[in-house]
Amino acid sequence: MSEKLRRHIEEIIKLTDEEFEYVLSHFVYRKFLKNQYVIQNGDYVKYDYFVLSGLLKSWHINHKGKSHIVLFAAENWWISDPQAYHNQTKAILNVDCLEDSETLYISLENREKLCSEMRKMEYFFRKKTTSGYVAAQKRILSLISDHAKQRYEYLMQQYPDLLQRVPKSLIASYLGITRETLSRLTSQHA
Amino acid sequence: MSEKLRRHIEEIIKLTDEEFEYVLSHFVYRKFLKNQYVIQNGDYVKYDYFVLSGLLKSWHINHKGKSHIVLFAAENWWISDPQAYHNQTKAILNVDCLEDSETLYISLENREKLCSEMRKMEYFFRKKTTSGYVAAQKRILSLISDHAKQRYEYLMQQYPDLLQRVPKSLIASYLGITRETLSRLTSQHA
Structure with a gap:
């Protein structure tokens, strides 16, 4: 199952077996059931979740009580509350499961540790974040025009x-x- | 004037004088006049622009001919067509000047060169892109809810x-x- 994470990383940068084992040791495996919450609005957000199987969604309830879906995340996507995860603040989003889902999650601390210890992982996360940024810009453009x-x-x-x-x-x-x-x-x- | 770029980088990571001079040698200074185009829809996008002074906007014309503003960029902001710059494709946005503006621009090639040669700059661009990603997520949330x-x-x-x-x-x-x-x-x- 962890091979999925390896293939995902190796779309950007090749790793040796030893390097991948080391990277993997910074992630934790967790299975969630359909309808289970992964992140709840108001909680501190400690982890970013890489999806191995299943389907999750992130969503927001506005001040009028109306809910809006921010993201669907299936296999090979990442999901979290990005603002709360990167700033280590409380969630404004909820994340829950539309299907039984398996994830590998990583704390911000472990992510930064990997980036500082392994040049390849700093490169991977820089490139991955750039793709995420470009996709977000595309979504903004689509929403406004x-x-x-x-x-x-x-x-x-x-x-x-x-x-x-x-x-x-x-x-x-x-x-x-x-x-x-x-x-x-x-x-x-x- | 280039001190503005240095202060901007040093909000994230300290540089020695020699390091900053080397970084700066990968940027080009350019002044634009009010109403002048920096990027035109359909052109290849070679540069990302750091704003030293003035005010620029990026905007898009949809298939019905209606225009929408994507971003305003004043001093200490970056502006480009992110999708076209990072994928080295043709612009779908326009960027022009609302005031006379001074910029330092960098090609994707020089950005990648700095990242591969200087660990500090790879860290800077990873952190900067993460902030951009978080801000984009905030804008998406604001647009939908x-x-x-x-x-x-x-x-x-x-x-x-x-x-x-x-x-x-x-x-x-x-x-x-x-x-x-x-x-x-x-x-x-x-």
Whole structure:
């Protein structure tokens, strides 16, 4: 199972067996059940989670009590409350499981330790964070200038099997549209 | 003037005089005039710009011809088309100047060269990109769950003097609201 993490890292930088074993020793394996919370709004956020299997979501409840989905994370994605994790503050997001999920999680302390001890891991995390930054910029652009149809198509590119795995109400929440608008889009798309 | 770049880097990591001189030799100084384009939609994006003085904006025209502001960048901010710069592809954004502006720009090649030659600079860019990623996540959350009023207040926190420097129509474009809604917000705020 940990081979998945190795393949993920080696998309960016090759590691020897010894190096990977050392990296892996800084992660902890944890399985979560469907509907279980991984992070709860208001808690301190200690870990960033690499998803080995399953499906998780992060979401936010605004001051009017309305909830909005921030991210879906399937295999090979990372999920956390990034702001709270990197600043070591309390979560403003919730993270929970849409399916039984297996994760390898890492504390910020261990991440920084690996970066300072292993040049390769500093390179990996710099490159990975840059990709995350670019993807976030793309999402911002899509939120301010695209219409629901384009946002839907971009989501389907990113997660082709999401419609089979997630209730439509959650996809509508991610896109910021009503279920009726989503039904119109999916019937056009089929 | 280059002292501004040094202070900016040294918020994260201290450099010796020799190290800073070496870093600086990888940047190029350029002054732009008000209204001048720095990046034009469709061009290859070679540089990331650190702002020494002035004010720039990045913006996007969607498929319906409507323009939206992505970012304002004043002193000590970086601006580019991140997706095109990091992937070395053509710009989907425009960047131009709202005021006469002075910049220090760096190519992706020189940035990677600095990162591979100087551990301190790899650390700096990793930390800087992490902050950018966290800020982008905050903006995404604000776009999907906040109301115009909260988005306006967050913008004013980030750039307290923006109202004095920028036409209201551009602030409305950044917030994704009409000028009338903005006038209502600013009069409440005053």
